Amino acid sequence: MHNPTQQQIEALAKEKGIDPDIVIAAIEDAVLAASHKYYKSDENLRTKFNSETGQVELFAVRQIVEDVNDPATEISLKEAQDLYGDAAEVDMEIEFPKSTEVLGRIAAQTAKQVIFQKVREAERENIYAEYSDRVGDVVPGTVKRFENGDIYVESGHVEALLPRREQSRAENYTTGDRVRAVIREVNKNAKGPQLILSRTDPVLLIKLFEQEVPEIYDGTVSIRGAVREAGDRAKVAVYSRERDVDPVGACVGMKGTRVQAIIRELRGEKIDIVEWSEDPTLFVTNAISPARVQRVTVVDETERVIEVIVDAPPETDRRWIET
Template identity: 50%
Template structure:
């Protein structure tokens, strides 16, 4: 090891953020093991690397004792004081025992330690980068399928999209670019493990935040999202400024903004609902595109009883109950629907039909 090696370590300190002192300590610890492995020494040793020149010394350590039982690790007080009159019982005496051929072993060992530390540092940097992006949107490239999982290339790392986070109707092809939602980042010995989703409601929310400047600027707020990925979603929006129509802002001129989101989600239908702090109004709005005649709110049981025109009943309920189910998820209320001509014949939804 020489000054060029020390300069190389200092360059790593600047480029990778690995402190020189930390590297030297790791190398010294590794060299202790290398010395004992190659020279079969049972004595205690310490490795010292001169941080300016890179000079390496192997120092045998012996404890000062009154009576020596093991000369490999002990030295008598009398012998110690021949070296230095100030030694006392319990002190550690060090003597250089650097083998002539130790330089080659040291260089090889140091190289291995540095490579390992560089990998660890890079893994930590990648982990810190992606843990900060948890619950955020990202663009990735579909790389390959492993079992039922898809591997998505995020640039500096690869992410896993499990079957439960894949939209059932979507077909992924290698090399295509897709937007995904970063669900979770785990720290492992092999580097960060990143899990992503195409089904999470957060993906829909973040897509609108990217497409709608009023949301980015804080004028329009997304109050809630209910999603059945791949088929239909509902979002509730609210404007902090009376002059700004939150639904119109999200739809965009000629529907360009919402269409961009629909295209990214490959045709998923999206209902944009105006949020209200009045439960009756909010429940009525949530059943869009159906027209609602009246809403009765049962606060105690948290139920909204809705009356719709006869020709709107199937639209309000939706195919297989989807529209009513999404409305319930969005509002947090159970929703009972009946047509105008019905007399007490309710189309009710049980608690177990919804997840609030």
């Protein structure tokens, strides 16, 4: 970088996380808008950023024609050849320099507004492109403020929303608290992209197991399903691709260390881990344990409807999660 303008462009681009060419294009557009406002002519104006001088150059562009109909945008072939010789041909364009020093304070203010708008738009597009492919990822954040029961969380360089409906009833936050949540969706609105977070989505539970259990991370053990009553209890069905690896034991960890770490993250939510099976009867039996199964009947294989008759006391029945 050999001039202050170039250095400022690089600094702004780095701060906003955008390409320097986007900043340059914004500056060119801004000077063009200011020039149209100042000159108030029908000329075809064009701007170019000079990287050597750090200045934006302004040109009136005219097309070479045989007969001129619009002097503001056209130049005759004869006149063009008087200027440039035989190199000038019909349909070519000639750029005539114009001064930008006369634009004045009002035009400069217009340029500033255009630059801000263009850079902000580019920043928003960058944020959307970055996060739209991350739906389902767990991100850390800091609680910034509360509004009508919703929580606004600062995550990286964006402000995300944790709606009331996506909050666990077992959790309470204050400003400055750290929180981890899953990106549920990324929306576009007039103020820019908005990240919608969730602390109740079963995906959060799955992602936490992936982080805590190496056998899940490397693919030895897979999670075949998860359901939650957020803040109360959850069930996770796991399966091992290797016979000598106990999927439930791997998820529980030595003395329960792995599952306890997840329970702490979910503020005491009780987690049942059951072994998944291709056999519906065996899987259902595992899933609703400790209830004793009397009979399992597959009602509809397509819709995956199963009728289960159990022998269990009412107090146990109330503790089940629908599976």
